[in-house]
Amino acid sequence: MADAETKSIDKASIEMIEKAASDGGDKSALIQILLTIQSENHWLSKDALMWVSEKLSIPLTQIYHISTFYKAFSLVPKGRHSVSVCLGTACHVRGAPRLLDKVTDALKVKPGGTTRDMRFTLNTVNCLGCCALGPVMVVDGQYYSKPSTKEIEQIATACK
Amino acid sequence: MPKLNSATDLEKFRQRILTHRDPNKVSVAICSGTGCHAYGSEKVAEAFVDEIERNGLRGKVDIRRTGCHGFCERGTIVVIFPEEICYLRVKPEDVPEIISTTLVEKKLVDRLLYEDGNGQKIVHEGEIPFYKHQNRIVFGNNRLIDPKSLDDYIALGGYSALAKALFRMTPEQVLEEVKEANLRGRGGGGFPAGIKWETTRNAPGEIKYVIVNADEGDPGAYMDRSLLEGNPHSVLEGLLIGAYAIGSHQGFVYVRQEYPLAVENLDIALGQAREYGLLDKNILGSGFDFDVMVHRGAGAFVSGESSALMTAIEGRVGEPRPKYIRSAVSGIWERPSNLNNVETWATVPLIINKGVDWFRGIGTEGSKGTKIFSLVGKVNNTGLVEVPMGMTLREVIFDIGGGIPKGKKFKAVQTGGPSGGCVPESFLDLPIDFDELAKAGSMMGSGGMIVMDEDTCMVDLARYFLNFLAEESCGKCVPGREGIYQMLKILNRICEGKGKEGDIELLEEISEVVRDASLCALGGTAPNPVLSTIRYFRDEYEAHIKEKRCPAGVCKALISYYINPEKCQACLICLRDCPVNAITGGKNLVHAIDQDKCIKCGTCLEVCPTRFDAVVKLSGVAVPEPVAEGTEVVRKRGGKK
Numbered sequence: 001m002a003d004a005e006t007k008s009i010d011k012a013s014i015e016m017i018e019k020a021a022s023d024g025g026d027k028s029a030l031i032q033i034l035l036t037i038q039s040e041n042h043w044l045s046k047d048a049l050m051w052v053s054e055k056l057s058i059p060l061t062q063i064y065h066i067s068t069f070y071k072a073f074s075l076v077p078k079g080r081h082s083v084s085v086c087l088g089t090a091c092h093v094r095g096a097p098r099l100l101d102k103v104t105d106a107l108k109v110k111p112g113g114t115t116r117d118m119r120f121t122l123n124t125v126n127c128l129g130c131c132a133l134g135p136v137m138v139v140d141g142q143y144y145s146k147p148s149t150k151e152i153e154q155i156a157t158a159c160k
Numbered sequence: 161m162p163k164l165n166s167a168t169d170l171e172k173f174r175q176r177i178l179t180h181r182d183p184n185k186v187s188v189a190i191c192s193g194t195g196c197h198a199y200g201s202e203k204v205a206e207a208f209v210d211e212i213e214r215n216g217l218r219g220k221v222d223i224r225r226t227g228c229h230g231f232c233e234r235g236t237i238v239v240i241f242p243e244e245i246c247y248l249r250v251k252p253e254d255v256p257e258i259i260s261t262t263l264v265e266k267k268l269v270d271r272l273l274y275e276d277g278n279g280q281k282i283v284h285e286g287e288i289p290f291y292k293h294q295n296r297i298v299f300g301n302n303r304l305i306d307p308k309s310l311d312d313y314i315a316l317g318g319y320s321a322l323a324k325a326l327f328r329m330t331p332e333q334v335l336e337e338v339k340e341a342n343l344r345g346r347g348g349g350g351f352p353a354g355i356k357w358e359t360t361r362n363a364p365g366e367i368k369y370v371i372v373n374a375d376e377g378d379p380g381a382y383m384d385r386s387l388l389e390g391n392p393h394s395v396l397e398g399l400l401i402g403a404y405a406i407g408s409h410q411g412f413v414y415v416r417q418e419y420p421l422a423v424e425n426l427d428i429a430l431g432q433a434r435e436y437g438l439l440d441k442n443i444l445g446s447g448f449d450f451d452v453m454v455h456r457g458a459g460a461f462v463s464g465e466s467s468a469l470m471t472a473i474e475g476r477v478g479e480p481r482p483k484y485i486r487s488a489v490s491g492i493w494e495r496p497s498n499l500n501n502v503e504t505w506a507t508v509p510l511i512i513n514k515g516v517d518w519f520r521g522i523g524t525e526g527s528k529g530t531k532i533f534s535l536v537g538k539v540n541n542t543g544l545v546e547v548p549m550g551m552t553l554r555e556v557i558f559d560i561g562g563g564i565p566k567g568k569k570f571k572a573v574q575t576g577g578p579s580g581g582c583v584p585e586s587f588l589d590l591p592i593d594f595d596e597l598a599k600a601g602s603m604m605g606s607g608g609m610i611v612m613d614e615d616t617c618m619v620d621l622a623r624y625f626l627n628f629l630a631e632e633s634c635g636k637c638v639p640g641r642e643g644i645y646q647m648l649k650i651l652n653r654i655c656e657g658k659g660k661e662g663d664i665e666l667l668e669e670i671s672e673v674v675r676d677a678s679l680c681a682l683g684g685t686a687p688n689p690v691l692s693t694i695r696y697f698r699d700e701y702e703a704h705i706k707e708k709r710c711p712a713g714v715c716k717a718l719i720s721y722y723i724n725p726e727k728c729q730a731c732l733i734c735l736r737d738c739p740v741n742a743i744t745g746g747k748n749l750v751h752a753i754d755q756d757k758c759i760k761c762g763t764c765l766e767v768c769p770t771r772f773d774a775v776v777k778l779s780g781v782a783v784p785e786p787v788a789e790g791t792e793v794v795r796k797r798g799g800k801k
Contacts (some may be wrong), residue, residue, distance in 0.1 A: 028475035031458055035417060035504070052674065062476075069477045069634075071459030072417055088379030089574065089610045089761070090536035092624055100260035100503060104738065125418070129382030130195040130537035132543060143198035149763075 009048045011033045011041040021055040030058060031066060034073060042078040079114040079121035081159040083107065084138045088127030091134035099135040099147070100124065119159060163437030165445035167323040170314075175316045186221045186263060189239045189303055190250075193228030193386050194421055196235035201225075201716070202685040204236045207255035212585040215259055224412035227390015231290055232543040234274075239285055239303060239497050246285035247272035270463070273486075284795060290541050293560050295522065298506050299383075299546045302390035307425045311430040319438060325401045326446040333501040334405040334512065336363065339510045341519045342528045346799030347373055347501030347776040348579065348605045349681075350594040358496055359488040363407045363496035371398055371473070371492075374415040374422065375464030379628065381608035383532040383544055384502035387636040388415065388422040391506070396452070398505035400443070401512055403450045404499055411450065414469050416457040426454055460579075461632035465680050466499050467491075468634070479634040480680035501606065503532055504564050523549035527593045527604075535561050537610040538568065547592065553587040557611055576605025577597035578625045579685035581692025582618065603685070617714035618697040619704050623651035627688040633682060641681030643674035656717040659705030664694060708780075709780025716760040720783045723764070725750045727774035730793045734764035734775065750793050751777040752786040 013036050020029045030052070037048050044067055053060045068075060084101045107120050114121040128136055133145035139155055147155070148151045164170050188207045190196075205225050212221050227235045234248035240262060247258065250272060261267050273281040274288045282288050285303070303311040313319070325334050329336040339354030360368055372395060376384040388395060399411050415423050430452055431437035441449050455473050462468050463478030470492045472478030491497025507529060511519050524528050527549035533556065536542050541563035547556055553573055557563070564570050572582040581602035582589065590596055594604050612621070626648040635641045647670050650663050671687030678684045694701060703709045710718040723734070723743075728750050735743040735751055742758045745751035750775075753764065 005343060007630075028473065030475040031472065033455060035456055035458055041283055065477050067368075069460060069479075070457075070463075073458065089577070089608065089624070090380040090542075092379075093537045093610060093616055093621075098762060126377070127379035127382065128194075128198075128418070129385050130198045130232070131237065131382070131534065132195060133198055134536070136198075145198075 008053060009037060009045070013037040013040055013048070017052055017055050027056055027058055030056065030063070031070070034063075034067065038073055043074045043076060076114070077118070079118050081120050081140055082123065082138075083120050084123045084125045084128075085111070086126070086128045086134065086136045086138075088120045088134075089132070090127075090131035091136060094134040096135040099137060102147075102149050102152055103137060106149065106156055120156070161435055165437060165442075167327045167444060170319060170323055170444060174314050174317075177311050181315065182503060184242055186699060186723065187224055187241045187514065188263075189224045189226045189241065191227075191229045191235060191237040191303070193232075193302075193389055194382075194419075194479050195228060195232040195386075196237060197421070199235040201236040203252045204238065204255065206248055208259075209250040211255050211259045215264065216242055217259070217263065221263060224306045224333055226305060226385060227307050227310075228386035228544060229285075230294075230296075230299060230386075230544040230546075231288075231541065233541050235662060244284045244286065246283070246288065248274055290545075290560055290562070290573070291542070293555065294546050295548045297510060297522075297530055298394070298503065299532055302386070305391055307390050307392055307542045308428050310393060310429065312438060313391070317513070318393055319484070320395055321512040322397050322400050322404075322438070323444060324763065325404055326444060326448060329512075330351070330486045331361075331405045331407060335744070337511060337516055338402075338405065339507065341516045342786065343504065343507060343519070344527060344594060345501055346503035346507070346531060346606070348378075348474045348576065348603070350604055353500055356488050356500070357402060357406050359486065360408075360496045360498040363489040367410070367495050368406055369492050369495060369497040370403045370406060370411045371469070371497060372399055372406045372411070372413040372502055372505055373464060373466070373469060373499050374413055374419070375500050376416060376419075376502075376606060377464045377468060377632075378463040378579075378606050378608045380536050381534050381577060381606050383534050383607045385419050385422050385633075386544055387502050387506055387532070388419070389425050390425050392422075393433070394435060394506040394509060396429060396439075397503055398508035400439075400450060400507050402498065402500070404448055405499070408498070409449050409451070411452040411457055412473055414455050414457060415450060416464075416471060416549075417459065418457075423454065423456060430454070442568060446734065460634075461628075462634045462682050464681070465682060468680070470497055477634075479636050480682070482679055503607070514559065521635065524591060524593045524596075526595050531592065531604065531607060532738070533609045535609050535611070537574075538564055538613040538616070539611040540565050541649065549593055550591045552589050552591055552622055554582065556609070561611065564611065564613050568615065571612045571614055571616055573604075573609065573795055574610040574689075575605035576685075576688070577608045579688055580605045580608075580630050581682065581688045582612070582621070582696060583692075584696040590598040601695055602688070615712055615714070617655075617710055617712040618693040618700050619651065620655055620712075620714050621711075622690045622693045623648065623655055626651055629686045637679040637683060639674045639677040639678075640679060640686070643678070644683065646670055647674070647687070651690070654701065654704050655710075657704075657708045657714045657715075659701075659708075661705065661801065662699070663705055664701055666695065700778075707780045711779070713777040713779055719760060719777050719779045720755060721753055721758060721760065721762070721764055722776050722778050722783055723751050723753055723768075724774050724776060725787045725791065726751070726794055727772055728793055729772050729774070729796070731769065731772070733767050733769070737763050737767050739763065743788065747798050748792055749789075750787055750791045752789075755783055 010065050049063050087096050110114045111124045136145045179415045192201045236250045238247045238250045261269050342354045440451050463472045465480045468478040468480040530546050530548050532546045536544050572584050576580045597604050630648045632645045633640045675687045742754045743751050765775045
């Protein structure tokens, strides 16, 4: 594959794939490779998946099977800022659905979606393990406990 | 660091560490688990580093970023040794005062101490009621260890169990110990670990695998995460002992990718273990080889199921398979594979070191040892608690948990995650025990314990769990895929006020099929939340269906917000805060909610000043007609009722 076709994949992932391919095409590392591509590039582009398919000799359908089964993967580009609202049982019992409504209204995007200007991607997650802070919203790794509507708006404005 | 090549090397190394550590030296432990991290513990730690430097105390005071201490409601937790002074809810701005008052002047900062119900301050961590009633044999070391330091673990006796197993016991003897101790799996199934080990050991084939299941998918459960983050070596030591007993030379740790700190600390621990000669070839010079590979999950609850997890490790989609042949006989790449939960592995070194009799002395007849629970939800002292099996639910929720916040009434406690059930007030004196919980219609599960009060709707809760399971179902089998979905549809209808006569019976009928015919335990236990809530809270279901009423006031379609015109004082707060401008009225004019515009967000109830208390939630009754526009408020004399 020419260099031009790998431009949507980061260097770290390319190295990981080349290593797996040279290690006798270890197919069991597929999920780990996809996780790295996802975290470095914030999505799995078609180019990236085709390249993995070629290098590791895994059929593209199998790679799509995995990419669509696991929640960690996204086949569309994600926004610059990641917003997650926890819907775990403890947070649910403490009013998480209402928090989600507030966040959805403030960011003007539905859970799972990305805003048109690519600023935010909103996700729901099923437990962050900090139940004492519930209900919890996480923006780019920063945790916010029981944020009010005003606080949510302030946080959103601060994200460019 | 030269490798440790014998049990004697390990002991000598341990003694060397201890002689260099003064037990009377002041050290500050700052809880840095993910929970406290969310509270800003890193800034607190940095503040300590800076202030210690500034006060010229460098070298005189040790700072240790430890794993989770468990009292998550009161993070960031700071404990000062050797006195074990425990400060709670510490912020970076508190640090200068802690240094000058406690470290220098040897006095206490009262406002940061725990205060009990009688206003009495408690100084020492162990005396705080939350901790006093626990038995933290597995979790307790978290507060003493920097998870990134293998020396800390060794200083506490770490890897002595491994040395004992490798040099003074045969694999068969280790296996017998674990069998006799009756260690039951802590991941939810409660299957006797020793028997699983034996099956794997006896299965045909030279190559065998041991696996740590750190997928912890139950929402509300985070014990495994805190154990792996805070004391990774305890898990690794258990895994090594198990591998020795079973005859395995390759281990896997499957960690969910949502736990980045656990992955990071695990990688560091593995690297250190290899460096010290505790992993890889010729461990401690015993001739035993063993290494571990870390495999990150990618966000699928069902992949935490034993057979699904093994399929995921092979790099394929993590779907369960029928278990005609147990994975202990044919697992990863069809080789015998023994899978156990994080907590189960971490308990093994304790059994080897302290013996079967000690372990069997804790717990009940059928459930030995302790169990770590995540006590969360509507409870005052949210956190991770470790209690002996046999302690009652009442003791955990009220003595340790401090009861229900805001004086609300206890309604139910949910155990076992989406596979478990709700246990009502009448069962509060149930002893925590695998079999007792199952008899009551729930299960031990991985350890999530979610407390609910009078404001929780049990029908909505069943719907919540079924929604979760429907999303997480892999889709392979019809009962799982279609059955769960149909049950969800019925529950959605009921919560939307469209419930019909016969819905409850239909739910019970579908439950039977889903329970008996699903391919794996996700489907097999999916009916539990529904059946247990029907069993104990049937009246709530009937209220939803027959009266279109939600007794707890939760289901949006069944509630209405109403401003009592006799109490409203026209303060304009709710009018301004309503996100959809559904409130009419003005200065001195009674406020009223336009029910057609109202989106039931609850903001008006939240913001109405408590002294007016004018907003109510109605359910199952018609909303009174609004008063005529322009009605003036009835002023209360002196502003008080």
